[in-house]
Amino acid sequence: MENLTNKFKHLYDVISSDRFLSKEALGGEIPFFIAAYEAEQQLQVEDATKRLIKKLETSGVPVLEINLYDVACEILEQEIGLDEFFSIEKEMDKEEFLDAIQSVLEIHQVLMPKIDSLIKASSAKVYFLTGIGLVFPFIRSHTILNNLQSIAKDSPTVAFFPGDYNGHSLNLFGLLKDDNYYRAFNIDNIEAKQ
Numbered sequence: 001m002e003n004l005t006n007k008f009k010h011l012y013d014v015i016s017s018d019r020f021l022s023k024e025a026l027g028g029e030i031p032f033f034i035a036a037y038e039a040e041q042q043l044q045v046e047d048a049t050k051r052l053i054k055k056l057e058t059s060g061v062p063v064l065e066i067n068l069y070d071v072a073c074e075i076l077e078q079e080i081g082l083d084e085f086f087s088i089e090k091e092m093d094k095e096e097f098l099d100a101i102q103s104v105l106e107i108h109q110v111l112m113p114k115i116d117s118l119i120k121a122s123s124a125k126v127y128f129l130t131g132i133g134l135v136f137p138f139i140r141s142h143t144i145l146n147n148l149q150s151i152a153k154d155s156p157t158v159a160f161f162p163g164d165y166n167g168h169s170l171n172l173f174g175l176l177k178d179d180n181y182y183r184a185f186n187i188d189n190i191e192a193k194q
Helices: 004-015 039-058 068-079 082-091 094-104 107-120 141-148
Strands: 032-037 063-067 126-130 157-165 169-172 176-180
Touching (some): 004 039, 039 157, 063 068, 068 082, 141 157
Antiparallel strands (some): 157 169
8 A cells, every 4th residue: 555644745745836837847748647546445545634724724725625426426415316317227228327317417518617616716826636446437537638638728737646657657556557648747756746
């Protein structure tokens, strides 16, 4: 198991740095970073992320957490109601249900506009993308990251990813190859310079 105390100290040191917040040294690349962690540590990472947000905000670095699970539940509640949604789930086979939920959470027409509105209503200096493992397979991380490029460009985005990221591919839970994704930096490899 990864030492989360050291990991989150590193995250704080990197994210709170002027160099990170001003997006220096990116060579024109989009300011996307992957903070991969072992899926077995999900609950500890959630707690550590909340503490990290508080510590950053206390240091004058406002954070917008975009929890994909919470965003999806909010959309489902608005569109059909969660109770109705759960009763529909009981009546459908898995493939039909997957199609139905993906239809309601349609990436271009529904999900990304919702995330865009959250970003526009925020004055955050950094965005945290969380809940990635909780929305699989309804929402795929590489799809979100590819579509975020056009709306989350003003501030750095850190995606908390339950799995592995080697700089080329995302492997959800360390088992499922989500897709190749070359546009994000592994935040574990970023030096913490002030």
